Amino acid sequence: MTIAMFLAFVIATLGITVWSAKKNTGSAAYFAAGRSIKGWQNGLAVAGDYMSAASFLGISGMIAFFGYDGFMYSVGFLVAYLTVLYVVAEPLRNAGKYTMADLLAYRLKARPVRAAASLSTLTVSTFYMVAQMIGAGVLVSTLLKDYTWITPNAAIIGVGILMIVYVIFGGMHGTTWVQIVKAVLLMTATFALSIMVMAEFDYSFVKFFDAIASLTYEKGGVEVTQNFLDPGLKFGAAAPAAGVGWGPLDLISLGLALVLATAGLPHILVRFYTVPDAKTARVSVVWAMVIIGVFYILTTFLGFGAATLLKPHLITNENMAAPELSHFLGGDIFFAFISAVAFATILAVVAGLTISASTSFAHDFYTNVLKHGKEVSQAKEVQVARIAAFFVGGISIALAIKLQTINVAFLVGLAFAVAASANLPVIVFSVFWKRFNTTGAVTGLLVGLLSSILLIVLSPSVMGIDGPGVAAAKRHLIQMDAIFPLTNPGIVSIPLGFLAAFLGTLFKREPESEAKFAEFSVRAHTGLGAEKAHDH
Amino acid sequence: MSDTESKPESETNPGTEAWERIAARPEFEALLAAKRRFVVPCCVFFLLYYFALLYLVGWHLDLMKKPVLGKVNVAYLFALSQFFMAWGMAWLYMRKAAAYDRTVTEILKSENL
Numbered sequence: 303m304t305i306a307m308f309l310a311f312v313i314a315t316l317g318i319t320v321w322s323a324k325k326n327t328g329s330a331a332y333f334a335a336g337r338s339i340k341g342w343q344n345g346l347a348v349a350g351d352y353m354s355a356a357s358f359l360g361i362s363g364m365i366a367f368f369g370y371d372g373f374m375y376s377v378g379f380l381v382a383y384l385t386v387l388y389v390v391a392e393p394l395r396n397a398g399k400y401t402m403a404d405l406l407a408y409r410l411k412a413r414p415v416r417a418a419a420s421l422s423t424l425t426v427s428t429f430y431m432v433a434q435m436i437g438a439g440v441l442v443s444t445l446l447k448d449y450t451w452i453t454p455n456a457a458i459i460g461v462g463i464l465m466i467v468y469v470i471f472g473g474m475h476g477t478t479w480v481q482i483v484k485a486v487l488l489m490t491a492t493f494a495l496s497i498m499v500m501a502e503f504d505y506s507f508v509k510f511f512d513a514i515a516s517l518t519y520e521k522g523g524v525e526v527t528q529n530f531l532d533p534g535l536k537f538g539a540a541a542p543a544a545g546v547g548w549g550p551l552d553l554i555s556l557g558l559a560l561v562l563a564t565a566g567l568p569h570i571l572v573r574f575y576t577v578p579d580a581k582t583a584r585v586s587v588v589w590a591m592v593i594i595g596v597f598y599i600l601t602t603f604l605g606f607g608a609a610t611l612l613k614p615h616l617i618t619n620e621n622m623a624a625p626e627l628s629h630f631l632g633g634d635i636f637f638a639f640i641s642a643v644a645f646a647t648i649l650a651v652v653a654g655l656t657i658s659a660s661t662s663f664a665h666d667f668y669t670n671v672l673k674h675g676k677e678v679s680q681a682k683e684v685q686v687a688r689i690a691a692f693f694v695g696g697i698s699i700a701l702a703i704k705l706q707t708i709n710v711a712f713l714v715g716l717a718f719a720v721a722a723s724a725n726l727p728v729i730v731f732s733v734f735w736k737r738f739n740t741t742g743a744v745t746g747l748l749v750g751l752l753s754s755i756l757l758i759v760l761s762p763s764v765m766g767i768d769g770p771g772v773a774a775a776k777r778h779l780i781q782m783d784a785i786f787p788l789t790n791p792g793i794v795s796i797p798l799g800f801l802a803a804f805l806g807t808l809f810k811r812e813p814e815s816e817a818k819f820a821e822f823s824v825r826a827h828t829g830l831g832a833e834k835a836h837d838h
Numbered sequence: 839m840s841d842t843e844s845k846p847e848s849e850t851n852p853g854t855e856a857w858e859r860i861a862a863r864p865e866f867e868a869l870l871a872a873k874r875r876f877v878v879p880c881c882v883f884f885l886l887y888y889f890a891l892l893y894l895v896g897w898h899l900d901l902m903k904k905p906v907l908g909k910v911n912v913a914y915l916f917a918l919s920q921f922f923m924a925w926g927m928a929w930l931y932m933r934k935a936a937a938y939d940r941t942v943t944e945i946l947k948s949e950n951l
Contacts, residue, residue, distance in 0.1 A: 370913055370914065370917075371895075373914075373917055374892070374895070374917070376917075377888070377891065377917050377920045377921070378888075380920070380921055380924050381884065381888050381920055381923075381924050383924065383928075384880075384881070384884050384924055384927055384928065385881075387928055387931060388877045388880060388881055388931065389877070389881075508908055508909075511908060511909045511910050512908070512909050514909070515905075515909035529903070529909075531909065531910065531911050531913065531914050532899075532902075532903045532911065532913070533895040533899060533902050533903070533913045534895075534899050537895070537896065549896070550892075550893075550895070550896025550897055551896070553892050553895065553896050554889070554892050554893070554896060557888065557889065557892045561885070561888060581935075581939060584932070584935055585932075587928070588928050588929075588932060591924060591925065591928050592925070595921045595924065595925060598921070599918070599921055820857055820858050820861035820862075821854070821857035821858075821861070823861060823870070824857050824860045824861050824866065825857075827866075827869065827870065827873070827942070828860070828866075828942045828945065828946060829942070830852065830860070830946060830951060831852065
């Protein structure tokens with residue numbers, strides 16, 4: 303049953319890919335879906351690109367295990383879109399072409415800036431993708447556990463091949479529609495689950511919240527009663543002793559990264575090139591905010607529903623809270639549907655990551671760094687992107703298989719930290735600060751990138767001493783006490799990224815960049831000269 | 839929400855002089871100032887509102903655990919209000935942006951672009 307639903311989704315999306323492949327004539331069609339996606343469609347696609355399995359399964363699970371503190375993620379993921387709406391979406395659409403680096407290179411020296419931005423893009427996308435694929439391997443093999451041949455490795459390879467096919471043949475057009483279908487499926491599943499949870503409480507919010515407020519379950523073999531609406535179960539002052547984190551300061555650091563990273567995530571930024579103009583980009587952010595906001599509010603029902611109806615100690619692990627809830631509420635068929643939705647969720651996100659990484663490689667690194675921005679035909683650029691997608695996909699499959707036995711929970715945090723610490727500062731400065739220059743952009747990108755990586759490596763996510771009984775996939779990579787106390791580096795690395803971009807700029811004046819600020823500003827704020835939509 | 843009308847714009851780069859001329863126009867400078875007057879306070883507000891939640895959840899647990907609506911506590915209501923805050927701020931911006939769009943159209947029209 304479950305496998306039939308998986309196959310139905312695979313066949314439908316391959317159909318989309320074949321249909322899209324015909325539209326891929328020229329680079330604007332391949333990289334930006336001909337800039338012909340409508341506002342509401344792009345809103346759905348942004349939502350589909352953004353809401354990963356970590357949101358659907360991860361946040362539901364975190365709420366099921368830690369109650370209110372899990373909901374903190376939900377809040378941050380939506381509020382982040384205000385940064386996208388106010389600061390990034392419109393100037394990006396007006397001044398850029400295919401990638402985040404276009405915005406920076408508009409008035410700065412193209413080669414160093416694009417090289418640094420491409421490095422940061424590839425780093426963020428690869429980390430994020432490997433984390434998603436390892437999750438996919440475990441998840442798919444658990445969901446399809448009746449088929450013993452579907453091992454985590456087989457699932458990783460399957461997901462990897464599908465995403466490569468979507469991106470190489472479907473291009474941005476195909477990826478967009480896979481994301482739209484996924485967003486619709488995910489919202490349908492979430493609404494259905496929420497209503498079924500409420501049915502268990504006779505559609506009474508009073509009964510539902512009463513149950514959450516006095517939840518009795520087993521903790522370490524002892525029966526405890528806990529108010530799951532109370533904050534502090536994960537990030538509370540008492541938590542560090544329990545080894546969960548560094549308490550409130552870690553929450554602030556996480557919040558900072560959540561709220562600032564989205565506007566620097568390359569796979570989200572490229573979505574704004576797929577619409578005809580800045581106004582449509584703006585409309586699509588608002589559509590995305592409505593969809594994403596409703597989804598994250600509904601995690602209340604998924605997470606607390608799993609906690610109250612299943613009891614935390616009876617749920618296999620955090621990722622299985624939503625699927626097991628669906629089995630409890632709707633039996634095998636509904637479990638199959640929810641599992642297929644989780645699978646669709648992963649595929650849409652990894653396809654988005656693959657296309658943004660390969661676009662950046664082809665457009666930023668190959669065309670503008672290696673070939674000095676000269677004499678690369680559209681067909682050649684698309685060809686390079688397709689080859690890059692193949693390699694990005696292949697490398698991610700290999701890394702995911704190689705790394706799946708170790709604890710990679712830090713990879714998503716790392717991707718967010720890099721996006722917020724390296725990408726966001728240089729985007730903000732290049733839009734608003736006339737004096738900003740190439741040196742500032744390169745130092746900002748590199749310091750943001752390296753400090754995020756270094757702090758994560760020194761943090762309790764990577765360093766820690768485990769007892770002998772800890773399974774390999776949960777063991778810390780470095781068996782030493784952590785040097786940096788926070789699991790989320792944002793509170794240090796984000797200011798460092800801004801500071802490096804600022805100081806780098808002061809180091810040297812760049813009259814060419816300042817002279818071009820008037821042109822950039824007019825273009826970014828009026829859309830004059832912006833890339834046009836192409837009709838098919 | 840209408841989202842399909844894309845107005846025809848000049849196909850070519852209008853040239854360095856035109857960029858400089860538009861940038862120096864008082865209407866354009868006023869537009870940028872108006873955007874700044876709106877966006878900067880809004881960003882400050884939403885960041886303060888968001889970090890207020892994180893701060894209270896981190897350091898003022900007693901206050902946040904107080905039940906208000908039946909068993910629903912301050913913490914959950916404040917978190918839920920963040921969603922409506924974000925939607926409200928987005929709605930405000932859409933209204934402002936419509937006015938910015940009109941200014942842009944006028945500037946480009948008077949430049950014959």
